[in-house]
Amino acid sequence: MESITEVLTKEPIVPFAILLVVILTVPILFERLKLPGLVGLLVAGVVLGPNGLGLLNKEAETMKLLSDIGLVYLMFVAGLEVDIQQFRKTKHRSAGFGTFTFIVPLIFGTIVGRIFGFDWNASILIGSLFASHTLLAYPIVSRLGVVNNEAVTVTIGATIFTDVGALLVLAICIGIHAGDFTAFKLFTLLGSLVIYSALVLFGFDWAGKEFFKRSGDQEGNQFLFVLLALFLASVGAQLIGVEKIVGAFLAGLAVNDVLGEGQVKEKVVFVGSVLFIPIFFVDMGLLINVPNFIKSVSSFSSATWLTLAVVVGLIGSKFLAALLAKFVYRYNWQEMLTMWSLSLPQVAATLAATLVGYRAGILSEAVLNSVLVLMLVTATLGPVITAKVAVGLPVAETTPATSVTVVEGETVKENKQYTVIVPVSNPETERNLIEMAALVARHTAGTIVPLSLVKAHVNMDAPDLEMSFQKGDKLLTNATQLSRELGVEAEPLLRIDDDIAQGISRASRENNANLIVMGWGQRTGLRARMFGNVIDSVLWSAHCPVAVTRLLDSPSNIKRILVPIDSLTSQAVRPVQFAQMLVDGNQPNITLLHVCDRRTTPAKVAWNRSQLSLLASKWVPEGNFEVEIIPHDDITRAIMNTVQPSDLVILRSQRQRTAAGLAISDVTARLAQQLTCSVVMLGEPQRAVASTPANKERRRFIPKNV
Incomplete structure (x- = not known):
């Protein structure tokens, strides 16, 4: 009879079960430590890999299969998340900035590669790793309400050019590394890639629209069609001699318009982000040789200087690219810094291309480790800078x-x-x-x-x-x-x-x-009440604001309406307009509450107070409000200390979707769970929806499929 160890070693389902445990527990633990969940997955890969406990083997067929699926899924979601509508608004300037933020980092990365002794092929591939970017900070600009700023829109659109360009360079470098690569073969590869790209982008788009039109509401079949498009495109890319991640990214772009923002896209992204993509990051951790990395860092070897050069070179080159766009398109410094911070994070395309180059033998282990450090630095630094510099960016006014x-x-x-x-x-x-x-x-x-x-x-x-x-x-x-x-x-x-x-x-x-206006019954368990139920779905799909209410008493008995304000933007004080609508009869007082850092100077507090009063006066012209600013380190605790039992608290939540469902800020979630008074959570649509001829007929009853 086989021992338990032998059974566990041979059974392919065991590593899958271990991966599920890791994905379920590790990101939660790291997020509680205020660290990104992705870092936890990388650390788990190191701990469970050959340099740790040895429970996961990177050479096992199960790991190879799941990691490859995660790799193509990562690039597919990257293509799927590109906002085509935003790109179309400023495609020419997006092409310009995309060229700047691709060419400049490509040159810097190539120089770094040559300085550290890599050949031209490997150096250019390192440069291409610098060229792409991941829009990790998009939820931040969405929450601040500045997505419609031209500089932000241009940066979003530039993602298409940087990712496509980086993947094209990767395909050429892999082909050259394979050996016996002549100019004729280069032109053949480029020609095949152009024809293949056209077939995927236009063919899958047409096929998707036709299939979705005929399949009606059969979301299961539509989901399978999208997965089929992903893997067919990946296999097709390999057949013409390029990496499968190129096909996956093109497939994401191809079905982008077909899926829109519907339920099928939600399911596609959900499956990838909760299962396959985390497995890919765990597999990246298996590749990290911690003893060698620590040894190289402690001895200040060439690998240490390579890491520093990669990080500094990327940050500097992206800054220079944004600076060029500032002068060419006459953006102000705030817009330039926002473009720089948005284009800084290196995650999806960078990691995928690095792994492909490492597996092909073009890139060394030192480059792999340097890129992982680069990911951690830029994925943290980019969103932090965006949150600081994007506040108050001017946006185009929308017409009623x-x-x-x-x-x-x-x-x-x-x-x-x-x-x-x-x-x-x-x-x-x-x-x-x-x-x-x-x-x-x-x-x-x-x-x-x-x-x-x-x-x-x-x-x-x-x-x-x-x-x-x-x-x-x-x-x-x-x-x-x-x-x-x-x-x-x-x-x-x-x-x-x-x-x-x-x-x-x-x-x-x-x-x-x-x-x-919807009801929400219980005082506790907000996430259990909202995620995956009727309120969650309405908040995500509705075209207009949704007021989710928990009223402990009649609205006519409200004594004070408390509106916490997180930032000094016109979008952040929109709940004040809603509060003014509730002022009737008993004339409750409206209090705007802003919690600032304890180190904020009195002059800054006075300036914040004047700006809040100015913004609120646009919505409450009668001046029936007061502004209260509290210095405190814990926003939730500061608000809780201010609330009275007879208050009505209005919380604002910009709707956004994640793998976990409907995402609301941690402060909003904690407040909704802990408040013992009446609460209204005002969910705002992601973008304004203009009236169209499709709305011209008003009917009392309209069947579902009409």
């Missing part, structure tokens, strides 16, 4: 939305009446929700649309469906009667839909709603 109607075939624009959608399902919370919606509707001379959703059945005569109709009718009758008592017009809507969350979002879009 207008509704669109059709009169005898002619499109006519008309002023848009403020509409508040109120999904009702719980009789216990219905009254408070309607009262809050009524305060907003009265302030804007708008209307309330109480919405009751009935889950669709295969048979429309099913008894359960009839019971749901009766329950919905009763809720809508109560809501309509209550609205009349509050002096607000109500237009009740009963809707059948296969999905409750999508039904709310669709009804809101069909009625061109300005706001959705």
